[in-house]
Each structure stands twice: as C-alpha cells, then as structure tokens.
Amino acid sequence: MNKVLPLLSVLCVLVSCNVSAQEFYLEKIQCEKAEDCDINKKFEAFLKDARAASSENHTLYVGTKVKLDALSGEINIDFPLKIVGSGKSQSEILFSNPVVVKHSLDVSMIRFRSHSEHVLTLDGATRLRINDASITKNGGACIKVKSDSNTAFEIDASESDFMGCRYIVHTDELNNNFDGSTITFSQLGADIRGDLSSRAAIVINSGSDAGTGEPRVKMTLQDSHFYRSECGSCTSDQFTYVYSKGHNNITIEDSYFENYSSSVSLKAENPNNVKFNNNLLTGGAGDDNPRVDITGLKGRAEVINNTISSANKELTIYPLGAIKESKPTAKIVTSGNAFYVKNKDEFKFYEQARGLQSSLYYVTFQQFTKALFTGATDSFEGIPVFPDNKAMVINIDGSSAVDECRVYNEYNEPLAVVNVNDGKAMVELKLGVAERMQTVMTRCFSHGVPMVVQEGSIYNFYVWKNTPEVKICWFKQSNLTINSSPSNWVCDTQAPQYSDIIFKSDIKYAKQCERIISSDKSERATIANEEKIVTLYNAISTNRACHGIKGSSGTAQVVKSVASIAIEPPPSIKVKLMSYNRTLSGLPLYTTNSLNIGLEASGVQSCDVIDSSGTIVHRLTESELRNTSATIRLGGPIQNVQTLSLRCKDSNGANVTTSYNNSDRLRFYHWASTPRVKTCWFKDGNGSRYSNSNNWNCDTSAPWGSKVYFKSHIEFATQCYRTKSNGQKVYVTPSGAYNMNEEVSLTLTNTVATNRTCIGATGSSVTSYATIRLN
Numbered sequence: 001m002n003k004v005l006p007l008l009s010v011l012c013v014l015v016s017c018n019v020s021a022q023e024f025y026l027e028k029i030q031c032e033k034a035e036d037c038d039i040n041k042k043f044e045a046f047l048k049d050a051r052a053a054s055s056e057n058h059t060l061y062v063g064t065k066v067k068l069d070a071l072s073g074e075i076n077i078d079f080p081l082k083i084v085g086s087g088k089s090q091s092e093i094l095f096s097n098p099v100v101v102k103h104s105l106d107v108s109m110i111r112f113r114s115h116s117e118h119v120l121t122l123d124g125a126t127r128l129r130i131n132d133a134s135i136t137k138n139g140g141a142c143i144k145v146k147s148d149s150n151t152a153f154e155i156d157a158s159e160s161d162f163m164g165c166r167y168i169v170h171t172d173e174l175n176n177n178f179d180g181s182t183i184t185f186s187q188l189g190a191d192i193r194g195d196l197s198s199r200a201a202i203v204i205n206s207g208s209d210a211g212t213g214e215p216r217v218k219m220t221l222q223d224s225h226f227y228r229s230e231c232g233s234c235t236s237d238q239f240t241y242v243y244s245k246g247h248n249n250i251t252i253e254d255s256y257f258e259n260y261s262s263s264v265s266l267k268a269e270n271p272n273n274v275k276f277n278n279n280l281l282t283g284g285a286g287d288d289n290p291r292v293d294i295t296g297l298k299g300r301a302e303v304i305n306n307t308i309s310s311a312n313k314e315l316t317i318y319p320l321g322a323i324k325e326s327k328p329t330a331k332i333v334t335s336g337n338a339f340y341v342k343n344k345d346e347f348k349f350y351e352q353a354r355g356l357q358s359s360l361y362y363v364t365f366q367q368f369t370k371a372l373f374t375g376a377t378d379s380f381e382g383i384p385v386f387p388d389n390k391a392m393v394i395n396i397d398g399s400s401a402v403d404e405c406r407v408y409n410e411y412n413e414p415l416a417v418v419n420v421n422d423g424k425a426m427v428e429l430k431l432g433v434a435e436r437m438q439t440v441m442t443r444c445f446s447h448g449v450p451m452v453v454q455e456g457s458i459y460n461f462y463v464w465k466n467t468p469e470v471k472i473c474w475f476k477q478s479n480l481t482i483n484s485s486p487s488n489w490v491c492d493t494q495a496p497q498y499s500d501i502i503f504k505s506d507i508k509y510a511k512q513c514e515r516i517i518s519s520d521k522s523e524r525a526t527i528a529n530e531e532k533i534v535t536l537y538n539a540i541s542t543n544r545a546c547h548g549i550k551g552s553s554g555t556a557q558v559v560k561s562v563a564s565i566a567i568e569p570p571p572s573i574k575v576k577l578m579s580y581n582r583t584l585s586g587l588p589l590y591t592t593n594s595l596n597i598g599l600e601a602s603g604v605q606s607c608d609v610i611d612s613s614g615t616i617v618h619r620l621t622e623s624e625l626r627n628t629s630a631t632i633r634l635g636g637p638i639q640n641v642q643t644l645s646l647r648c649k650d651s652n653g654a655n656v657t658t659s660y661n662n663s664d665r666l667r668f669y670h671w672a673s674t675p676r677v678k679t680c681w682f683k684d685g686n687g688s689r690y691s692n693s694n695n696w697n698c699d700t701s702a703p704w705g706s707k708v709y710f711k712s713h714i715e716f717a718t719q720c721y722r723t724k725s726n727g728q729k730v731y732v733t734p735s736g737a738y739n740m741n742e743e744v745s746l747t748l749t750n751t752v753a754t755n756r757t758c759i760g761a762t763g764s765s766v767t768s769y770a771t772i773r774l775n
Helices: 039-052 622-627
Strands: 021-025 057-062 065-068 075-077 081-085 092-095 099-101 104-108 111-114 120-122 127-131 134-136 141-145 154-163 167-171 181-192 200-205 217-222 225-228 239-245 249-253 256-261 263-269 273-277 280-284 292-295 300-304 307-309 322-324 331-335 337-341 361-365 369-374 378-380 383-387 392-397 404-409 414-419 424-429 434-446 449-451 453-455 458-464 469-476 500-508 512-518 521-525 531-535 540-550 556-567 572-578 582-584 587-590 594-602 604-611 616-620 629-633 638-650 666-670 676-683 707-715 719-723 729-731 742-747 752-759 765-774
Touching: 021 039, 039 065, 081 092, 167 181, 181 200, 200 217, 217 239, 225 239, 239 249, 249 263, 263 273, 307 449, 369 434, 369 458, 378 540, 392 414, 392 434, 404 424, 414 424, 434 453, 469 540, 469 556, 500 540, 572 604, 572 638, 572 666, 587 594, 594 604, 594 622, 594 666, 616 629, 622 629, 676 752, 676 765, 707 752, 707 765
Parallel strands: 021 057, 057 081, 065 092, 075 099, 081 104, 092 111, 099 120, 104 127, 111 134, 120 141, 127 154, 134 154, 141 167, 154 181, 167 200, 181 217, 181 225, 200 239, 217 249, 225 256, 239 263, 249 273, 256 280, 263 292, 273 300, 280 307, 292 322, 300 331, 307 337, 337 361, 369 453, 383 458, 587 666
Antiparallel strands: 369 392, 378 383, 392 424, 404 414, 404 434, 434 449, 434 458, 469 500, 500 531, 512 521, 512 540, 540 556, 572 594, 582 587, 594 629, 604 616, 604 638, 638 666, 676 707, 707 742, 719 729, 719 752, 752 765
16 A cells, blocks of 8 residues: 555556556546546546456545545456555445445455445356455345356455345355355354345355355354344244255354344255354343254254353253254264353253254253443433543343353454452443444353353443534535535525526534524524535525533533525626726826736626737736736837727636726726927928828928928927927927827028927926927
C-alpha cells in the first residue's frame, strides 16, 4: 500500500502502465468529468478500466464509509479483485445493487453491506475469500451459490463476522459439476436473523443424487460462535444452524452454538463423513428435537467431547442426536459428551444408531449465571444508552462453580477476562462512541468447561455523546459538496425559481427531533438522515430541534439547526466607469491608455466588451466578474466621444441584459494629455489645404492683392485663443462640442502673423504660430 497506481485510461501518467497488478484508492479515483465525480462515478470508472485489463489482479482500497446507491443493474465482478479496508470499524462499502462474483474476490478489513436480496452471489466464481471482515445484511443470504454456474468453488472465511443474514451460505441444488467444492470457516462470529422461511444458517444442497467417490462439497467449521436472534413472529422455534443434503463431508469442531429455543446444530441427510467434536451447545429447550441429526450416513461419524447446556427444567437428550438409517459399513464414534441441565427429577437418553462405539456421557446439575449491566442513563428504542463519559459496569452473579468469565465485542474480539470468586465479580468497561448499536457477549467457564449464562450472554447497547450532532443543508444539484462528509458541506442559500433542490440532514446521537413551526407549535421529525428532492417555488426555511440522551444529571441537551434557501434573482450585471481624470460635457475623460469599470454581476457566466465598430476589445474573466472590477485597454486617443458595450451570457448560454447607469452603453472621452495644435497659411491653388493636416504644405509668402487662406487643426483642447500685439486674448468660439478648428480667407496687402494657444484637459497648453509675407 505504499504505492497506488492510477486507472489505465483515466489517470495513467506513467511511462508504461503494462504492469501485472493494479492498486487503487476508491476515494482518490478521478473521473473523465471532474465536475461529476461522486463515489458512484469513481466506482464505475474503476470497473471500466479493471475490465479492460481483466487478466490482471486488482486491489481496491476503501478508507472510509462509502455508499454506492446510484449504480445501474448487477455489479458483476468478472475479473480478479481484492477489496481492502482500513479496519471493519472504520471502512464500510454499501451496495444497493446485487453483487455477482463471476471470477474471484478477496474481501478483508472492511464491513461489506448490501440492500439487495443477497450480499454476494457466486455465479461461476472460482474463489471467494473473506478475512478480518464483516458481512452485514438484514435478511437474505450473505453468500448465495447459484446452481447454474456449473463450476466447483472455494469459499474461505476467517476471523470475520456475519451479521443479520438469514443464511451465511445458501446453495441451490448442486450437480456433479460442483464436485470438489470446499467451504472453510474459521474464527467466525455470526448473528443469524433466522425464521421459518430459512430453515438453516448454512445450507449445502448437493441434490438427491448422493454420487460416489469424492464428496461434492467439503465443509469445515472451526473455532466459531453462532448466535440466532429471536424471531418474535415465528410460530415455531425449530431452527437448524448447519443443514447438509447429499454426498458431502461435514466437519464442525471447537465451536459455540448459542441456541435459541429448540435449535438443531447440525442436520445431515445422506452425508459421506461427519465430525462434530469439542463443541458447546447452550440454551436448548425441553423438546424431542435432536441437537445433532444424521440420516443415511455412508462413511464415518464422530461426535466427541461436546458440551450441551440447557436453561430449561426438562430436556430430552440425544447424546449423538439421531443417527439412523445408516449404511451397514458406517462407523459411529461417541465419547466424552457432557450435559449440564437444571436440577430436575427426570430426563431421558435416546440412542438411535447402529455401530455405536465408546458411548460415554456426563450429566451435571448446575445453577445458572447472570451478567447484569449498569451505568446506562437512558434508552433508545428499548436499547440501553450509555453516555460517553460513563463506564459500563458488568456484575457477574451466579453459580459458585464459575471461576472465570470473558467479555467479547460483536467482532469476537476479547474485551476483558474476569476472575470470579464464589459466583460474584464486577468489571468496568469504557467503550468507544458509535452511532450504531454495539454488542458485548459474556461467556463463563468452570475449570475451562463452558457454563450457561442464562441472562446477559448477549447485551445490546449504545454509547453516545451527551450532545446531539445536527446538521441540515439545502443544495443546488450542481453543488459538488453534496456527496462529501457533512463537515465539508457548503450549503446553498439561493437557487433559481422552479429548479430542483436537495435537502439533506445528518443527525447523530439524537433520541428524537422536531420541526418547530411557531413559538407554540411543532411537529415530530425523523431522526434518520434524510435526502429528498423538492422543486423551489418560493423561499424555504426549515429547522430541526433534536434531543440527546439524559446524562448523569438526568437532563437532555437540545441542539437546533436552521437551513434556508431563497429565490435566486435572475442573472444580471451592472457596469459603470471608474477612476477617470475629470468629466467633459458630463462624460468621463481619460488621458491614459486604459480605463477601469466597476461590475455588479449575478448569475453571469461570460461577457465580451465591444467597441462602437462591433470589435471585441476585452473578454471578462471569471475572476474579474467575481472581483467586481476590470481594466480595459484602449486604442489611441480620439477627439470624439467613444462608446463601449457588454454582451453577457448566463450558464445556459442565454443573453443577460446589462445596465449602464441611465444609458444604453458606456460613453466617455479618451484624449491625449497634451493638446495637438497646428496652424497654416495657404495661397489660392495650394491643394494640400484640402488634405489631412499631417500632409499640409504651408505657404510663407504670396503676391500683393492675392487671396490667401488661414486654417487650424486642433485636438484635445478645452479652450483656445489668439494673443494680439497689445497682449489682448481673443478666444476661439468652438463650432460644436470642443471643435476649435478654423478656416478664414483674406486679400493679402501686408505681412500677416497670427497664433493659437490651446489648453488641454490636464491644464497643459500648446502655442502654434503661422506667418505669411508679401513676395
């Protein structure tokens, strides 16, 4: 895990991606479209590239809790895959769609959950391995093997938990194509939600044809703990933990079957060989059901050193269970089986087996032990709740024969070992905070022999923070934080009218919540996390007030959260000229080569700045629109009024109307800082008089009595005058706004000299002289 290689077609930046294995972090996978890359898209991108290199081994690391709820159809694992978490209490992957394994799959260090009928379905799969993981389902099968896959399979699960499944493994009727299949379970903890529709936790159905030679399926179950949750709606309590039909080998050793009522630990029909050794069976009721029931044995059965304890007054004991209708060559061995029952007058032994060898039984009358739990300050849905600052106290009270009790969590991990003196002991546990329900299991022993814990063997509880955590939020559908952790949510406060918006809540450690309608009115709100889509017609404001648990003081804290979203105004933009030198005829005047505009934009995606000729002179950037100002470079100074206009669009490409401060565009002057003044005399017939002033060819003399012409060309001047010989100033009257250009004619009889002095916008002045003489 030191190196994570990226997706072949999406992220591959290596010189060569031709490697024998690929490793990925699910949360870090990138998509082709970065703006649409939620966890579902990341997983789809992974599947796409993994299938493109299906011969390679792929490892998918999942570091947090992820929910894959927007995928389509079956999720087919048709390439070799490992899914690895960072610990089954930290990492979780939840599928809403069926997961069908068609190649091989390894799952480790993660909680694997599903909302579909089964968690994992094997259809042509060659291998399924589960290690240090948790497979969780509310009903259905944890592992389903389809008969039409016609492929021998290998299932290997160790140090793992199966929680809430109706079946741990369920096979359809297997034909001879499945010969040589193996199921190996070691160090499992299983909480089975069994009812009448599921006759067993493990169902291995090899069909009515028992076959010959090697067994069809070899199943081994070792060092495991099975518990069946109660089924209040069931009309009968008979239940089987392991059911085998057909030519199979079954080995069950060193395991604990915590029976609920009249459960059967093993029922085998027409098996090849059976071993049922060193197991503990507790909690059976008084009934005539065998705890081990073998019919039609073909080979050898061993039922050795098992312990059966009952909390009931009467128990019909089948030392081996019923082993009957066996082949004449079958060998049946039993010895060292012990029975712990309550003090009573009568109980029965039954043996219904042929070829029985070494029968030996022990019967002990016992008192039963209780594990009593204190320290909870409240309850939630009938389950005790402990505040995070208070320890759980377990008091052991029971049989004086008990010398040791052990406490485990729901993952079968040891939490405490308690030495018991004269049937009494006490231990304190400080358990971590978790929103989910937790479980501890208490097992007691007398000199190593398991004893029945009549009360408190399984204890469900919560450890919650004293203060609820409440966060509610409105999102536009384009908000990329919607699929992130609630701590990273960025709520939207505005959205376009009639758009679809999303409400989400994240509530933890709350017993109940309300929505406050007015000062004297409220209504109950769900404490479950919500996610719903609504259409925004008018502004919405909602709230949640959530109550926590009662702490040691006996009071509960209330946390309130409010989320509001208003109608987003239609896209608009206002623009105005800024930072000009002065005004001229009421319009801004610039003497630099750029001008600044101020912007007030809402919902605007892009803008072009256009001059009077229709040429785009500037494109406003997103930063400029966000920062409310922009600098526009100008061309050369021009005497006349200049104009600029904006052409803007919203995110949908629709035009956005621009407001220009009581005008239809930006109007301004762009002048040089110094006036430009040129004066000239022309003889009659000098054609340059009609050309651009840059091409004037002035005359300096003319004949007496000839007609001559005086012209001036003046730009960027606010005022002009000529100075007479006596110093008097004669001001030029402009023709039109700031047009100081003149043209006069006269008959030349003497030398004529004249001048023009012009003042610019910044106060600078320029004087030009022109003289014509008699020649």
